[in-house]
Amino acid sequence: MSDDTEIAETETDGELEQSLFEAPPMGEQERMVEAILFATAEPVTVKELNDRMPHGSDAAEALVYLRKRYEGRGVNVVKVGDAWAIRTAPDLGFLMQKETVETRKLSRAAIETLAIIAYHQPVTRAEIEEIRGVSVSRGTVDQLLEMEWIRFGRRRMTPGRPVTFVVTQDFLDHFGLESARDLPGLKELRAAGLLENRPPPGTLPQMGEGDVDSEEETEEGQSELFED
Amino acid sequence: MSDDTEIAETETDGELEQSLFEAPPMGEQERMVEAILFATAEPVTVKELNDRMPHGSDAAEALVYLRKRYEGRGVNVVKVGDAWAIRTAPDLGFLMQKETVETRKLSRAAIETLAIIAYHQPVTRAEIEEIRGVSVSRGTVDQLLEMEWIRFGRRRMTPGRPVTFVVTQDFLDHFGLESARDLPGLKELRAAGLLENRPPPGTLPQMGEGDVDSEEETEEGQSELFED
Amino acid sequence: MNDATSDRSDSAVAERLAAEALIVDVDGFEGPLDLLLTLSRTQKVDLRKISVLHLAQQYLAFVEKAKALRIELAADYLVMAAWLAFLKSRLLLPPDPSEEGPSGEDLAAHLAFQLERLQAMRDVAAKLMARDQLGRDFFARGITQEVQRVRKVEYTATLLDLMQGYARIRTKDEFRPFVMDRDAVFTMEQALERMRGLIGFAGTWTDISSYMPDGWDVDPVRWRSATAATFAASLELAKEGKVELRQSDTFAPIELRRRDGR
Numbered sequence A, B: 001m002s003d004d005t006e007i008a009e010t011e012t013d014g015e016l017e018q019s020l021f022e023a024p025p026m027g028e029q030e031r032m033v034e035a036i037l038f039a040t041a042e043p044v045t046v047k048e049l050n051d052r053m054p055h056g057s058d059a060a061e062a063l064v065y066l067r068k069r070y071e072g073r074g075v076n077v078v079k080v081g082d083a084w085a086i087r088t089a090p091d092l093g094f095l096m097q098k099e100t101v102e103t104r105k106l107s108r109a110a111i112e113t114l115a116i117i118a119y120h121q122p123v124t125r126a127e128i129e130e131i132r133g134v135s136v137s138r139g140t141v142d143q144l145l146e147m148e149w150i151r152f153g154r155r156r157m158t159p160g161r162p163v164t165f166v167v168t169q170d171f172l173d174h175f176g177l178e179s180a181r182d183l184p185g186l187k188e189l190r191a192a193g194l195l196e197n198r199p200p201p202g203t204l205p206q207m208g209e210g211d212v213d214s215e216e217e218t219e220e221g222q223s224e225l226f227e228d
Numbered sequence C: 001m002n003d004a005t006s007d008r009s010d011s012a013v014a015e016r017l018a019a020e021a022l023i024v025d026v027d028g029f030e031g032p033l034d035l036l037l038t039l040s041r042t043q044k045v046d047l048r049k050i051s052v053l054h055l056a057q058q059y060l061a062f063v064e065k066a067k068a069l070r071i072e073l074a075a076d077y078l079v080m081a082a083w084l085a086f087l088k089s090r091l092l093l094p095p096d097p098s099e100e101g102p103s104g105e106d107l108a109a110h111l112a113f114q115l116e117r118l119q120a121m122r123d124v125a126a127k128l129m130a131r132d133q134l135g136r137d138f139f140a141r142g143i144t145q146e147v148q149r150v151r152k153v154e155y156t157a158t159l160l161d162l163m164q165g166y167a168r169i170r171t172k173d174e175f176r177p178f179v180m181d182r183d184a185v186f187t188m189e190q191a192l193e194r195m196r197g198l199i200g201f202a203g204t205w206t207d208i209s210s211y212m213p214d215g216w217d218v219d220p221v222r223w224r225s226a227t228a229a230t231f232a233a234s235l236e237l238a239k240e241g242k243v244e245l246r247q248s249d250t251f252a253p254i255e256l257r258r259r260d261g262r
Helices: A002-019 A026-039 A046-052 A059-069 A090-096 A108-120 A125-132 A138-146 A169-175 A186-191 A215-225 B002-021 B026-039 B046-052 B059-069 B090-099 B108-120 B125-132 B138-146 B169-174 B186-191 B212-225 C002-024 C032-041 C052-068 C075-092 C104-130 C159-171 C188-201 C220-239
Strands: A075-080 A083-088 A097-105 A150-152 A164-167 B075-080 B083-088 B150-152 B164-167 C148-156 C243-247 C254-258
Touching: A026 A046, A026 A059, A026 A083, A026 B075, A026 B083, A026 B090, A046 A059, A046 A083, A059 A075, A075 B026, A083 A090, A083 B026, A090 A097, A090 B026, A108 A125, A108 A138, A108 A164, A108 C159, A138 A150, A186 C159, B026 B046, B026 B059, B026 B083, B046 B059, B046 B083, B059 B075, B075 B169, B083 B090, B108 B125, B108 B138, B108 B164, B108 C104, B125 C104, B138 B150, B186 C104, C032 C052, C032 C075, C032 C104, C052 C075, C052 C104, C075 C104, C188 C220, C188 C254, C220 C243, C220 C254
Parallel strands: A097 C148
Antiparallel strands: A075 A083, A150 A164, B075 B083, B150 B164, C243 C254
């Protein structure tokens, strides 16, 4: 209350006595409009403002000043239909978003698919399925594409011209590899204890069938990989 | 976003290149803090502000300017614990009759318990009981916890490791306190020694949970007392 | 004497009135300390100057009244009464040097402290509630703008994950904690079962190695396990009296024959 009185005194000075019976000074009215617009859950009409403010107040005029005061600020006084509200400045909308980044481990299916693409690229979906022994869900490939760890390679020049997948630069960056050829070969995997020392059962994957394009590229790396 | 960049351009001019990597100018930061505080009903910590603002922003400094800007206005920038909020000026409360939320009436026991927690925090239930001279009902504490005016503090490192209670940011917010240090009359109470945890000399009857040390003493005293 | 009597009756009347007023709303008291605080107000002095002795007497009188009116007082009121009676005696009687523990003055001082502290808490509680309050005197933002939570999930994998994943496919094997691989083991139970089905035909001496399961002679590990199991099973059958065993020489083949009849 003390603030209120002080302002009233300084601004109206000699008219203090009069102001007891008349509407509060415009500066005060502006404060009132400001407080009401701030605290009210809905936009407020001029009539509602006048009804709530002391007798004789002119909310419409106070709104003009208040609107001007908030020009260019972080929040603005805006007209909503025939009512008024204080709203965040449109250019600051981005602050009203809070991005939470959640780190999750890639699923096993995704890791395996990714591994096959990395070791066998360029590789078709059919080949991935053959190697994994299970069908590859669309979601898994989409996820890897979305993460930009794999991308489409050239179409295979075989019947149906299937698309191939290759790994991206992002992939190499994430795993700290200069090229896909730097991926450790089977020998190294075994030495690292990741492969058991016994011949892998089953057949070798059918590599690079009719894969003319990348033959030279991959041959070297893969001959090492698939020495078994 | 585009406005944002424009303003950065006009204001920094030659330093444009630099400003792309640096924090926005302080005027912009102030607008941002203003927008965020306006948008939320709950107090926002400086850390939260900085997290939401562009990298390198200094919300704490922006707050100093913003607080000054709103001095004497219809709404004010207030500090609540380590967080900040915009609240209507208390002298304009009379305009808000419509907004007033019926607050649950607190019992005398709840009010006293709340005051004891605020002034003696962190305080254990046994200490509250010692001060009030009566056991504290579970409902009273539960009510205060539910209102989020108190919360559990650290356990006391005494036998039994009792939990302590402290007041919350919501409490400070509700009573318009910057910090618990601003509680009315706190200094006087401390100076008068009324906030000291003065152990009863020997044979006072133990209110609430008796502490172990004085048990035999009390018993002795009482066997004497009950002779007649 | 006369004066004293009238004095006494006057104060008795006043006390009785006070006590009755108190008794009416005895439920309104939040414990004995609260009652003491209320009683202390009748002394109309600063709590620091309160006569604890007088207060104790007031309290005891109150409890007596309650008893006379057959009002059940909670146990803690009675405990306080007993303690105050004890305090009163300590304050009135000259200190007994043989007695240990705090003096009557110490106890009285602490009680006064407790009362003052409770009163102080009540005062600040009132001050607190008299403050401007959120939602009553000042207000928070009415239209709140929800902060949109944009949830971004970032997937990660390590090179090791990748290598393990690949190795897993290449070996078509799980990477799992070490467990005994049982598939190269032929158990004695298996051998027994197999031999029980076959000994019916062993009318003549036969090399026990002929009872070995088919195909187990290729892999040396499996061969070893099957041999041991078959031998152990033979011993078991001999013990049961089902078969006889013989060996012509060290390391010579062990032979087995069905034991008939008995």
